[in-house]
Amino acid sequence: MTNKGSDDTTTSTANAMWGGRFAAGPDAIMEAINASIGFDKRMARQDIEGSRAHAAMLAATGIVRDNDAEAIREGLLTVLSEIEAGDFAFSTALEDIHMNVEARLKEVVGEPAGRLHTGRSRNDQVATDFRLWVRDQMDAAIAGLEALQRALLGQAEAGADWVMPGFTHLQTAQPVTWGHHMMAYVEMFGRDASRFRDARVRMNESPLGAAALAGTSFPIDREMTAQALGFDRPCANSLDAVSDRDFALEFLSAASICAMHLSRLAEELVIWSSAQFRFVALSDRFSTGSSIMPQKKNPDAAELIRAKIGRIFGANVALMTVMKGLPLAYSKDMQEDKEQVFDAADNLMLALAAMEGMVRDMEANVPALEAAASSGFSTATDLADWLVRALDMPFRDAHHVTGSLVKLAEDKGCDLPDLSLDEMQGVHSAITEDVFDVLGVHNSVASRTSYGGTAPVRVREQVALWRERLG
């Protein structure tokens, strides 16, 4: 058998799984709008894991004979290996992954296959599969974020004392260290990972055994299946279990925030790698050329990462909109939950991996960073602070005096450290030679030792702390 995708369009016969009360099969268009196999086949492994746990429980509780359950469990492994080998014919007539697997199981093991669906419904089955799938993606996102954080830590460690301009309004504000800038993103991506961790804790309850919506009269053991599938406990309310997709929404909102952070770093890389800034050189491995302009090296990966937020946030809005206003419990609307999440997850993982590679490989242009840090009167605040400390001036007055000095330098076409002491004293007579100590960018960053500040000592402490946290 080969995997031909889902292109058969049987219309004549009623569905083998639920067609008992039907005289005719569905219209081809009905089948097309109804089927989810084209995308939910991605949950095959989770579906089979869930069914194996269910079958083991049915045997343990005496609902199904041991030998039947064993045949089911073995047969499911055969089906899984066929799917993983790409050797499985998915059928649109069988709608979704749940019925495709069960139908094939029937062919493999015969009569016992019909006993698998005892005490369960596709409603709790799909809720279980999807939770397992999203849970794996949360783990993958956390791993991707940690890898990216490690790449940033490498940059921060190398450049704990490289100076660069810190910006507000993208105007030169004060000198900061390269390491400090890198560590800002380590903090952001750390919070992103913790959002996935928090969401994982909340979602880790098993819907399996909620059945269609009301539970079941069979003496099932929901603790047992929950445990087998790595859930902390069964969901406490069967209606809630089959009808909410808030866990997927939490994944998408954490993914959206993370993608937003990625887009900001991506934007900085685009700016920094431009000929006008030349703060960094991106590696050839993560750049592309132009087919007409031979000199070009484009930061395409950064631009694409910058754009990924669009579809990820779009997925969040789409699923929120699907879920809004749905009455309890399951409605078929909820089949529209998966494609958006799959797409968002794929693109988030890709963006994280690409960003990790770019950050790891990029080379800072240390002289260019320092030159930029030293221009634009970036140490004006240091000068004002010096006037407060050395001359006991109120900060507001110091701000004013410094403004006059900046004006003077600007008129002369030079920077603050290029003014002579005479010129400075012309603005305020009490200024002394010592002021020049604070006008250099290295002194400026070294002086900002307040907790969370940009001084290289503080940066190195944070690098060490994060290295310990990431293990």
Ligand code: ARG
């Ligand atoms: N393919 C369906 C989905 O993804 C599975 C659940 C179908 N349940 C039902 N009552 N028709 O939502």
